[in-house]
Amino acid sequence: MSLVRSDIGRLLQYKLCLLRFKELGVNTIFSYNLGEAAGVTAVQVRKDFSVYGIKGRKRGGYNIDTLLIELNNIFGNSRKNIVVVGIGNIGKAIIQYNERFVKKNLHIVAGFDIDPSKQNKSYGVPIYPVEKISEVIKNNNVSTAIIAVPFQVAQELCNILISAGIKGILNFAPIILKVPDEIIVDNINLSNKLEGIIYNINL
Amino acid sequence: MSLVRSDIGRLLQYKLCLLRFKELGVNTIFSYNLGEAAGVTAVQVRKDFSVYGIKGRKRGGYNIDTLLIELNNIFGNSRKNIVVVGIGNIGKAIIQYNERFVKKNLHIVAGFDIDPSKQNKSYGVPIYPVEKISEVIKNNNVSTAIIAVPFQVAQELCNILISAGIKGILNFAPIILKVPDEIIVDNINLSNKLEGIIYNINL
DNA sequence: TTTTTATTGTATTTATTTTCACAAAAAATT
């Protein structure tokens, strides 16, 4: 299993900050300003750009439109289809979040649940029985799935997703999924996040 | 702003895995088994334990009950009260998750929202207007808050929370919050998580 | 009892990430 590199997380944060600056009518930015907004040092910003071959102008800072083009070259801006497995509290919330993902060209195209009563309801995205996972993923060119099911069934659904061709998983189930090396997994364990914060408070 | 150390995240994962093993009736575990379950190497497990002075028995592995006691000594097991600010999609999902947090002695004691219609509804946790933040936090000995509001108002609410005595924040708003050094913040940006996974898939 | 085997515990090495230091460039000032 591969993990998501930390500099990639920073570049995505820069992209987000730059879009906000652009909306405010800013054209040019210094590493110091971007670092301030992104919560990192100015050197970290310049080093990150340096690694990816992104150039500014000495004493002139960086042009925001140019940076956004460079970042789009790195991340691509083609449409990405996503599915959500498990329409409980978290799964439902994520599906209802879809309109914001769409702005980044991330499209939740389907949800899956074993509960037939969930399958009737529309949250703006069609909900299918889990038996349809393979079919829907293949027909919609879906590369990425969000798992939001109880941990007891998470591995089983993970296996089904990978058989169906899923390459990346955002996993909310509190369990470490066993996947082949080439599959990307990122875990969000809310209890552990909270416990980690509380540990650091009391340090 | 302090970040949550990565070895702490691993220790919490070990704790979770150990609880599951215990439920299955396992008494003793080897670093290899725990590493397998937690998604890390056996050496990493032993090294982590070594750093925190946790001892096993040569060739005998680790006693699970002993490990859990040691881990509880590190993390404490006193009751921790938490509030959620913003009862939108994510905030509502988290509140409805409360019963699972309670098992870890994490208690969501209140939610806050500006929308009065949200304040009537009960999701198992009382919802107050944001004007009550300071009062509720002080009366309930709350150390930790979850921010799930639109990014445009996140910093403002963050400031209110800190004035009210909050020491740690789990932030779902897609913005880097400015806080004093002693305040602990952990960010979850769902779009960035997904974009990071997709970047790594196409690498 | 002695030897072999399995496992922990940790010092050392290697790899990765971040910070420091400063030269190079360009704009602003004198």
Next chain:
DNA sequence: AATTTTTTGTGAAAATAAATACAATAAAAA
């Protein structure tokens, strides 16, 4: 036109994290 100031860009150093290697120990087998 020369000087000063500001900011980028990056090699080198420092800090942090992870992997390797192996001694120490205790259980199991001979």
